[in-house]
Structures are given as structure tokens and as C-alpha cells.
Amino acid sequence: MKQQPTPTASPKDYEELIRLIHERHDQMSKTYQKISVYLTQNPNEVAVQSVNTIAERCGMHASSFVRFAQALGYKGFKELQVLFQKRLATAAPGFEARIKALDNELMNREDRSEYGFLHDLVVRDIASLQDILERTSGEDLAMAADVIEGADTIYLIGQLRSAPVVELLRYILTMLGKRCVLLDPGGGLATHMARTMKSTDALIAVSFRFYANEVVNIVEEAQKIGVPVVAISDSTLSPLAKSAKVLFSVPEHDYTFSRSLAAPMCLAQALTVAVVARVQKDDTAPRIPTVTGI
Template sequence: MTQSPPPQDYENLIRLIHDRHDDMSKTHRQIAVFLTQNPNDVAVRSVSAIAQSCGIHASSFVRFAQLLGYDGFKSLQALFQQRLATAAPGFEARVHALKRELKSREDLSEAELLRDMVVSDAASVQSLLDEIDANDLAKAAEILSDAETVFLLGQLRSAPVVELIRYLLTMAGKKCVMLDPSGGLATHIARTIGPKDALLAVSFRFYANEVVSIVEEVAAQERKIVALSDSTLSPLAKSAHVLLAAHEHPGPLSRSVTAPICLAQAIALAVAARVQNTPSVPSIPSVTGSKK
């Protein structure tokens, strides 16, 4: 049987990686996650440097490319280079310049740690503009605004993101219920989600087991699910009606929540615009402001 030719553009390559992901080996799944989360690094770095970042031998990247139908990693990498060539270069160039400057210094003062943190988080936030599909963001806002009650789920590193969403949606006039893990009740509360409700689940690598199992159980009940994660290869993806991924960028603090917080705020504003019927000027008052 003749094998189909491999994808010749970045979008179709990512689609193929998603289609094949569940059937890949553990090592190839790790490579898939890195490629989808770090497209700019893949475009400009050698396969040896990329492999070193992942702690995986370079030959595994070659075999990964061949698994998808390419003759080697360079052929696959060319699609990432084409993508980068069509992107706006200004901000990315400044970020890389700052990172090179930071690596060249030996000063580890508090001020330099702050500078390094800002640079890596700025890259993560900027990437949201390139990676979040406008249609997906609109669909997520529509699901949440139409729901009678929005149930919120997030644990560990995701907890502050979910707490912020609860605050913002509540102040925007949307009824919310937190699936609080204390007392072991999160799974039981999830079973009260009705057909007119929606679940907003937040989880990042390494994904909390209870969050993943709750999302799968809610999906089996055919409830609407919006997921916020760090990768389109997240275990939440197969259950969510829409998944929004805030990819991580290397920095001094492993797995910063700055980009997810920014995305959470955008979701809340989009829901507020629909709830208040004010698409151009949505407003989320503070607790103090609401008393005036």
C-alpha cells in the first residue's frame, strides 16, 4: 500500500501530529508536545540543541520525522521555518536578543531575575496572539455565556487561574460553582452539572489526575466543556468542545501562569460582553466598585 505524502505546510503537519499522537510511543509523544509548544525554537535551533532541551537523543527526532513520512528531521523542520518566515519578526527578535543578553551575564541579582522573568513571560503572552484561534475564543465565550451555571475545575498550579475566573465571571453577573477538591467532593459536585450548564476546566502539565477523570466523566454525560491547558495535545483535548492552549516558554520560573492568567481574563471579558450585551465595552466591576 502506497503511503500518503507527508504534509507540506505547518497547519496540516500539526493536524497529523494530533491524529497520530495517541498511537505514538512515550518518547514520540514527548517530542510531539515539544514541537507543538515551541514552534519558533524548532525553526531556528539544530536538532542536537532541540534534543538536548528535551533530554531525548537526536536520533529519536529523526525517527519521529520518518514516522510522519519525511526523509529526515530537516524536511519536517522546514515547515516550522516557513511558518516563522511569515510571522511578524519584531517582538520575537527582541525577545531572543534579550534572552541572549541574559544568558551572557553572571549577575544573579533580584533585579536580573525580575528582568528574566518579564522577558520569558512576555514571550508567552505574545505567543497567545499567534496561537489562540479567534473562532475558538468566540466559541468558548458563547458556551460559557449561554450556560445557566458555569462549573469551574482546576487544581494545583491551575487553582489560581480558576479562582480568578470565578471572581471575574461572578462580578460580570454569571453564576459559577467551584468544584472544590477539599473534602473529596469535586467528583460528586461535577455529577450535578445539568444539560444547560457548562464546565470550564483548567489543567497544565503534569495534569492533575482528578481533573482529567472529572472532565472525561462530564464528557460522557454530553455536557459542554471548555478547557484551558498548555498544549493542544493535553488529555483534556479529546473531551472538550473547545480547548484553548497557552503554551509555556522557558524561563526562570518553571511553568509560569502569566499567559494562562492573561487568557483567563480575555475569556472572562468575552463572556461579560455577551452577558451584558456590550460587545465593544465589556465591564467587570471590582467588589468595591459594585457598592457605589
């Protein structure tokens, strides 16, 4: 059974708190890990909501949040929450705030028709795309482009709903002339194919909650043998994070049937366009070759 974090001097600012959560995440109980993910994915909501509301959204009792805060050295959850409130003073609007603003702008409608479902998806996609602009650093994009450009062979893995993202990456990178290997789960060969990777190659992995075991295992093995990993996942606390050279976090704020791939697809395209610009020595109007004949 995993131990809870032991009390310590409490972090004095938001950045220090997040670093401590990351350091201790693997040793936390399942309950505390779930709390950690919510805190790191929804900092603006944590700043303005009551502990009871936050706990209800996580499907647990408020006392768990209080004990979590105390384990990190705070007297209670309100003392921890102050760090999120200070961050909010200079932070951009949160995901839920964006959705509300966009919904109002697009004529908020209680429409359960087919068009209503389209409206809801578009609003959430716009908010997600705005969110990745703020979460994604130019340094990480440049580092990932370096890894992809310099790799002898690019291995790609993404299963279940992540599969379309790596399929898109395979298509574009192949058209660019890069040697790509898709670690397809078909036939049960993905793990065996991954064992052909070398340190001069690269692995691009995409996985969201609930993370496919084979993807997580292959990413960990790649890191052990020195293969650089570029990962796209839903949290900086994702099981891919500890093995990734570069991790792009694309939070999923609503675990419903209608979860969209617009944001991770956009991020994947941005990575490939960055590589195209380098290969073509054209950072103003890079062009991906197209299939012109059959």
C-alpha cells in the same frame, strides 16, 4: 505497549503535518509523544536549530527524532524540518527570539539579585503575552464566550498551580451574576460534585503539565454527557484537547520553578470581559461590578 506510527505518505506542508501528529498522538509511544509536544510548541526553534540541539533540549538522542520523522513518511528529520522552515518564512518571531529582543531592549543584564529575578520574569511574561495574541483566534474567544454566557451553571476546575486561574474566574463570573460551582479538591468531593453537571451547564478546566489526573478524568466525563468544555492548557496535545469544545493553548516554554501565570490569567480575564460585554450590551467599556460594602 503502544505502537509507533507506521510509515505513510509524508505530509506536504506544516498544517497537514500538525493534523497528522494530532490524529496519531494517542497511539504514539511516550518518546514520540514528547517529541510531538516539542514540535507543536516550538515550531520556530525547530526550523532553525540542529537536530542535535533540539534533541538535547528534549533530553533524548537525536536518532529518536530521525526515527520519528521516518515513521511519518520522511527520509529523515531534515526533510521534516523543511516544513517548519517554510512556515518560518511568514511566521512571527518565536518565543526565544522574543526573549532575546526584549532582554536587549530592557538592558540585558547578568544580575542574580532579587531585581534580576524580577527582570527575567517580566521579560518572559511579555514574550508569553505576545505569544497568546498570535495563538488565540477571535473565533475561539467568541465560541467560548457563547458557552459561558449560555450556561445555566458554570463549573470550574483547576488544581495545583492552575487553581489561581479558576479562582479568578469564579470571582468575576460570580460578581457578574453567573451561577458558579468550584470543583474544589478539598474533602475529595470534586469528582462527586462534577456528577451533578447537566448538558445545559458548562465546564471551564485549566491544567498544565503535569496534568492533574482528577481534572483530566472530570473533563472526559463532562464531554461524554454533553457538557461543553472550555479548556486552558499548555498544548494542543494536552489530554484536555480531545474533550474540549474550545481549547486555548498557552505553551510553557521553560519547566522551572518560576513558571508564570501571567498569560493564562490574562486569557481568563479576556474571556470574562467578553461575557461582561454581552451581558451588559456594551462592547466598548464593559464594567465588572465591585464589592462596595462589608
